[in-house]
Amino acid sequence: MSRSMGIRAAIVLAAWIVLVTFPQWSAFWESSRFAAGVIRQILIFAIFASSLNLLVGYAGLPSLGHAAFFGGGAYAAAIAAQRLGTDELVVSLGAAIAGAAVLALVIGFLAVRALGIFFLMLTLALAQMVFAIAFQATDLTGGSNGFSNVHRPVLFGLDFNAAGDLYVLVCVAALLVGLLLWRVTTSTYGRALVGVRENERRMRALGYDTRTLKLSAFVLAGAIAGVAGALSSYEFRFVSPNDVALGTSVTGFVMVLIGGAGTLVGPVLGAAVVLLIERVLPSQLPAQTVLGIVFIVFVVFARQGIVGALRRVART
């Protein structure tokens, strides 16, 4: 490990420890519990946005149907726990990952045949089909009522029912997903995804099966979105068609673009900005309008998102 990489790893680890112990060291603050809840939700959506970023930012695949895997994972976790009558984390999280991955394999198999705007429209259309199924398959999904009273998980007798324990679970999951994505994006595989984004035709001429490469990224991103979906079902104890709806896909996309596509930190910052606007802004202010204005400002003035803007400042 090089020295600069060691320093970076130390900074990330220190930041994570500060974050995971937040409920303890902020206990004196009257809003500590509320803030911890917001951080949990930021981390869950950071996982979701990061998985989408693997497609949008690295492989250059602008998916507008990523909520299908988030919501698909949430449904899979809730349904598996209910049908099998267990709260074991391994079961519900495993079902979420497997369910989202299989869904991503099916949708991706069709979508990676299209390019650019057609890819975008195809992912949108296929995700809307998943939404329709979630809405109409009442026996399986609860239809428009959704799944309420989802149980929080246990892991080998360790109960994550209390908000503080769930907080630790979400922090651990976010760290593991972050490490996985760091590994993936800095590997030969990650470079190959960037190659596809920059010049797919050239990649084919170099002997890369780009369609399979894109499909593999699609499935990996789907599986990680499934993790975020499962965590969301534990967090809100509720799964509804809203989780697979277009709005959730768009929210993920906005997080990636505001934070900075193609960077590891960007989607985390993007998730923080969006959720802080939605959850913390005084209720008199129209959150969606503020979010819209923030988004427009970034698209017009800082295409590379927060990370790109910070880099520009650091360079000058």
Added chain:
Amino acid sequence: MIEIQGLRRDFGGIHALAGVDLLVAPGERRAVIGPNGAGKTTLFNVLTGELRATAGTMRLGGTDIGRRTTWQRARLGLARMYQRDELFDPLTARENVLLSIASVAGAYRPHRSPPPSDIAAADDILAQVGLADRASVPARDLSHGERRQLELALTLARRPRVLLLDEPTAGMSPAETERIATLIAALDRSLTLLIVEHDMDVVFRLADRITVLHEGRAIAEGTPDEIRGDRQVHDVYLGKAVEA
């Protein structure tokens, strides 16, 4: 090494390739010349699989490649240097070459970063094409001539058996043309070359044999001396090319 028989490619009513036969021996350096619209680039596009043939057969080292995809043909040892740069702009010259090297073993290796042997191989190839001191420069910051050199490095990095060179000196200054022609002349003789080029000095210098395409057909084939003396070739192409 390359066996092409009755190759046709139609665009609507236009016969871009109207039944081309071409036989290139292993290690041979063959130039394909002809006026604009003769079908040279279409021939390359059909050979690499970027365009489908309307009819005809293509073999590479004895393997029928007609139904294979572009990436499968690349894996059989076919590489192409594009007429326009087809580089990965944000990546450095070294990273560009590493992508090409990595394609041999496949993308699904769990290395966090490329193994030292790959990096050494990339630097060797960059030195071979004269870019040793530009390895860490992003492709987008290279000059036109350097980008062509990097383009050549990318095609060589996979250690191909057959190299298609599509106007390797297009848009270059005389000094850059000289450099790239020298680089190509110095390539391993075991490599089979198929060169499309408008610069006749370069063609006569590099080619063992020349095929002349005209309106989608091969109208003549021979050594550079035979082609120079061919009356028909002179009428349809060489006369104009030399005068121009």
